[in-house]
Amino acid sequence: MSVAQTDFTGPQGAEVRPADRDPFSAAINIQDGQTIQMVRAALETKRLRLAYQPVVLARQPDQPIFHEGLIRVLDPTGRVIPARDFIGAVETLDIGRLIDCAALELGLGVLLRHPQVRLSINMSARSIGYPRWVAILKRGLKAGPTVGERLILEINEASLNLVPELVAEFMEGLQPEGVSFAVDGFGAGMTALRHFRDFYFDILKIDGQFIRGVTSNPDNQMLVRGMVLLARHFDLMTVAESVESQDEADMLRRLGVDALQGYHTGAPSVRPDFLDKAKRVSA
Secondary structure (H helix, E strand, O other), rough: OOOOHOOOOOOOOOOOOOOHOOOOHHHHHHHHEEEEEEEEHHHHHHOEEEEEEEEEEOOOOOOOOOEEEEEEOOOOOOOOEEEEHHHEEEEEEEOHHHHHHHHHHHHHHHHHOOOOEEEEEEEEEHOOOOOOOOHHHHHHHHOOOOHHHHHHEEEHHHHHHOHHHHHHHHHHHHHHHOOOEEEEEOOOOOHHHHOOOOOOOOOEEEEEEHHOOOOOOOHHHHHHHHHHHHHHOOOOEEEOOOOOOOHHHHHHHHOOOOOOOOOOOOOEEEOOOHHHHHHHOOO
């Protein structure tokens, strides 16, 4: 799609007259359209990778307990594009479900090839009703006897509110497979506690907005402490996201957080050491 064409179409191809938009909206539509085109091309040519970020124990930060597999797109030059740069444009579209499919398929392949690895993969609640995603999940769980018990599905809190009853039913159905579930970005959305008690979560990941500035912000300290207490009531492990400094790590440990994730404890990598070690062990 040329820039000229994109000027007159929205991100889903709907026609938009220039007179109906302000310059800022026009710029956003152009950018979203180009982003969708880039992601679609990457899907067609399989230019997709997982970047792996460790989640470590707060009291033993040298001990990863699992890794999160974060989907990445490669542009035509091979440059790695993180999800934050494209997921907003595609999340509600069919192409967003294809991204979820690709991430799940890549993650299940890693779990099958490396039986000592535990991995979390992001998904949207929208994908629960997407037949291709469900088929990939079922096929992957059947491929190896321990795949299910080493898989963690991360569901963003914001998407839980779309179909909470369907999410709860989906989670219940996977209990025999040993699959774990994490609520991602907790605190950023508006999950009703009456729904929360019906979910089968194992892990509560505290959104980074409450972690940034936690060392000097009493409000954030109080909110993190409250989330820790909530998690303990429901017997959930807590993970603090976006941990960027030792001071934050120390404060979070004092507040009772179980595990940490962020650039301080390990940056995402498409070539992680733990996969290299796994290859050497199996060689």
